[in-house]
Amino acid sequence: MFEDLISLLFPESCYACDGAMARGEKYICTNCSIKLPYTDSHVHGATELNPFQRRFWGKVPVRFAFSYLHFMPKGRVQRLLHKLKYKGAQELGEHLGQRYGSLLFDHHYAAHFDLIVPVPLHKDKLRRRGYNQSECFARGLSGSMALPLQAHAIRRTIDTGTQTRKNRLDRWQNVEEVFQVSQGQMLHGKRILLVDDVMTTGATLEACAVALLAAGAQEVSVVAIAAA
Numbered sequence: 102m103f104e105d106l107i108s109l110l111f112p113e114s115c116y117a118c119d120g121a122m123a124r125g126e127k128y129i130c131t132n133c134s135i136k137l138p139y140t141d142s143h144v145h146g147a148t149e150l151n152p153f154q155r156r157f158w159g160k161v162p163v164r165f166a167f168s169y170l171h172f173m174p175k176g177r178v179q180r181l182l183h184k185l186k187y188k189g190a191q192e193l194g195e196h197l198g199q200r201y202g203s204l205l206f207d208h209h210y211a212a213h214f215d216l217i218v219p220v221p222l223h224k225d226k227l228r229r230r231g232y233n234q235s236e237c238f239a240r241g242l243s244g245s246m247a248l249p250l251q252a253h254a255i256r257r258t259i260d261t262g263t264q265t266r267k268n269r270l271d272r273w274q275n276v277e278e279v280f281q282v283s284q285g286q287m288l289h290g291k292r293i294l295l296v297d298d299v300m301t302t303g304a305t306l307e308a309c310a311v312a313l314l315a316a317g318a319q320e321v322s323v324v325a326i327a328a329a
Contacts, residue, residue: 168328198241
């Protein structure tokens with residue numbers, strides 16, 4: 102009863118719209134959940150109907166490419182990502198991972214992966230932020246898909262800085278050869294689901310996938326919270 106009163110007097114705010122949430126809602130209100138721009142890329146799988154799959158054709162062999170949401174500037178998704186990356190909302194990343202992981206599990210994708218690996222942050226950025234937002238999303242995926250998570254399989258050896266204002270060539274040159282596999286024996290022969298927060302050109306995911314395949318991974322698939 103006391104908790105109900107606290108909830109009534111001080112309702113939690115939705116991470117997507119900042120509005121008050123009703124009792125029983127968690128992190129994202131029902132209205133925003135309905136209106137989020139879902140991609141449904143998992144429905145199309147590794148086919149030409151999946152636009153994220155096509156981004157990697159001719160660049161690096163990726164088994165599956167998924168994004169949970171479409172990124173739209175100044176919209177709900179941007180607000181969610183901002184809070185995840187810069188406002189310490191680690192629980193939001195895990196929540197999104199649980200939601201999307203449940204969808205992937207229901208569509209029988211878990212059987213295609215052996216291990217989940219997040220794209221790493223450079224140690225200096227990790228120290229400043231205190232956490233890796235991609236790892237938060239990966240934890241949620243790991244729990245809902247019943248797959249092991251290896252959070253430190255890859256190291257970022259150079260802090261490449263923000264990718265936001267770079268074109269495709271600059272993005273690729275910015276991340277080429279900056280990722281190093283640190284646990285090659287554990288990855289050898291594994292089918293890896295590589296996790297990032299945002300997919301733009303895909304250059305970061307490409308570079309990580311190349312490093313994983315060179316280290317002996319059997320195949321690599323990629324998934325992001327959102328794709329521009």
